[in-house]
Amino acid sequence: MSNPSKLSGRKRNERVAAYIFTIPAMFLLFAFLVVPILYTVRYSLFQYQIVRPDNILFVGLQNYQKLLSDENFWLALKNTVYFTVLVVPFQCVLALALAMLVSSKFRGVAIFRTMYFSPQLTSMVVISILWTVLYNSNPNTGLINSFLTSLGLEPINFLSNAKTAMNSIIFMSGWQGAGYQMMIFLAGLQGIPRDQYEAASVDGANKVQQFLYITLPGLKGTIKYVVMITMIQAMKLFTQPYVMTQGGPKNSTKTLVYYIYTQGFQQGNFGYACAVAAVFFVIVVVMSLSMKKLIAETN
Amino acid sequence: MKKSMKTSNFLTKFLFYAGNIIIGIIFVSPLIWMISASLKPEAQIFANMNSISTFIPVQASLDNFKEVFSRLDMLQVFKNTFVYIALILVLDLLLNSICGYALAKFDFKGKGLMLNFVVALMVMPMEAIMLPLYIEMSQLGWVNKLPALVIPFVAKCFSIYMFRQFFCDIPDELIEAASIDGASPVRTFFTVVMPISKTVYATVFILDFVAHWNDFMWPFLVMTGESKRTIQLAIQVFFGTQPIHYSAIMAALVVSAVPMLIMFIFMQKYYIEGIASSGIKG
Numbered sequence: 128m129s130n131p132s133k134l135s136g137r138k139r140n141e142r143v144a145a146y147i148f149t150i151p152a153m154f155l156l157f158a159f160l161v162v163p164i165l166y167t168v169r170y171s172l173f174q175y176q177i178v179r180p181d182n183i184l185f186v187g188l189q190n191y192q193k194l195l196s197d198e199n200f201w202l203a204l205k206n207t208v209y210f211t212v213l214v215v216p217f218q219c220v221l222a223l224a225l226a227m228l229v230s231s232k233f234r235g236v237a238i239f240r241t242m243y244f245s246p247q248l249t250s251m252v253v254i255s256i257l258w259t260v261l262y263n264s265n266p267n268t269g270l271i272n273s274f275l276t277s278l279g280l281e282p283i284n285f286l287s288n289a290k291t292a293m294n295s296i297i298f299m300s301g302w303q304g305a306g307y308q309m310m311i312f313l314a315g316l317q318g319i320p321r322d323q324y325e326a327a328s329v330d331g332a333n334k335v336q337q338f339l340y341i342t343l344p345g346l347k348g349t350i351k352y353v354v355m356i357t358m359i360q361a362m363k364l365f366t367q368p369y370v371m372t373q374g375g376p377k378n379s380t381k382t383l384v385y386y387i388y389t390q391g392f393q394q395g396n397f398g399y400a401c402a403v404a405a406v407f408f409v410i411v412v413v414m415s416l417s418m419k420k421l422i423a424e425t426n
Numbered sequence: 427m428k429k430s431m432k433t434s435n436f437l438t439k440f441l442f443y444a445g446n447i448i449i450g451i452i453f454v455s456p457l458i459w460m461i462s463a464s465l466k467p468e469a470q471i472f473a474n475m476n477s478i479s480t481f482i483p484v485q486a487s488l489d490n491f492k493e494v495f496s497r498l499d500m501l502q503v504f505k506n507t508f509v510y511i512a513l514i515l516v517l518d519l520l521l522n523s524i525c526g527y528a529l530a531k532f533d534f535k536g537k538g539l540m541l542n543f544v545v546a547l548m549v550m551p552m553e554a555i556m557l558p559l560y561i562e563m564s565q566l567g568w569v570n571k572l573p574a575l576v577i578p579f580v581a582k583c584f585s586i587y588m589f590r591q592f593f594c595d596i597p598d599e600l601i602e603a604a605s606i607d608g609a610s611p612v613r614t615f616f617t618v619v620m621p622i623s624k625t626v627y628a629t630v631f632i633l634d635f636v637a638h639w640n641d642f643m644w645p646f647l648v649m650t651g652e653s654k655r656t657i658q659l660a661i662q663v664f665f666g667t668q669p670i671h672y673s674a675i676m677a678a679l680v681v682s683a684v685p686m687l688i689m690f691i692f693m694q695k696y697y698i699e700g701i702a703s704s705g706i707k708g
Contacts, residue, residue: 141532144611148528152521155581160547166558228446242450245457248690249683250640252658256665257460260672270459273475314702363553366642370662384553391557401557408554415549
């Protein structure tokens, strides 16, 4: 029915509209995302001290060379990986366990869901301040140590001992974040057809078997996605150590992002900090791309 | 047989409730302690820590909150935070939704490229670009000024992607019907598409509100002036400011959580759906 000239007029209108609609967002993404990415790489090839902006020197890959022999960089990388390797399984298993607890419909389920989600309603800064007080090593002022001593245990220097500081941050972060992943798991659980469970229980499968042979395989895609976002989030660790330990004791909670911050903003080694940032960027991108590939394979 | 089934059903149910109640209480106990401490006089917070009364404010008073408001310019802090988030959200919802719509429904050169670009940049960690971004802000003269908090974070790949996913599901017939009536594509979007897309706007709104309300690092880097502080910065500074009264600190933490709580009560459905759908579509 529609005649061709009218159609092409509409097509032209559409094309004009398309550019009006996309250019503002694309421009902003370019200016404040792409340009900084390019400049991270560019500055990483320069010796650039923030106090001497006129004295910028091209040094090629020297910053990266320096990085290889920088103990503090390796320590920051090690701490970040340590945090990620421990917090991801802890948080994801906790989230899945909580999701299983509140997946079926029973009276009051909404209350329990909200309870498990509630740490998410406060910010990481709030949680970090609260737990700094709770973790206090003095059993007279630290709630957790007061509890431990009442059980007859020795108080623990949670945050002031290099051996326990990162673990304490891991425990707190897992507790704070699990509610978020629980919600994703709950949505994933809804995608598993009910009749699979019914058939299994007719066949005499108990709850544990049902969990292992129906729930877990049914959640495969969700689990991979949850692991991916938890991993990326974990790699960016900064707020908790900044508020709770300032990277200490003995740099045991200095992370990569913390190191970028100290090198760039506190010590003013902009070029060098950009080299660290570029390495951090590559790690995160490689990680998310390989996880995305894994997810695509399941779907 | 039937009776034993009934008892075992009852037992499972009982165990379920008992488990949930015990785990739930342990789970929220740090938050209960925070609220309880915020209502107690300083001297009482650390008394009787071994008894259950540490979680119960016996002589509850709002004195700690008065102290917070007298030592911290909370109204200014809330104003700073709300103004910057409101500006981001208005521009975010407008610019990212029209961009997502064009990528969903329009035919034009460069569309595939743009879409790949958006998806590729979605994983970009802000922490990796904060140094040059800071330099950019200082070159623009925006350090310590509102635009530094707002302009770089208006366009969001994730929001564009969410909008596009939603608009892709709108039937083409609906849009064609409007264009046969003579409405231009731009007009069609604002009069036909936007009104039926409230859910996706609500979802993006609440997800981005939460993200910015909780954001610490970027405001911490660009807003160094005392009168410019956002909420997270203000309470972090308050935590280290003498005299350190833990009761007042707990009260400050509670105050900072109130707006989030109110948002959650009203937008719960969209917030949870937003989190959940990110997993399904991911």
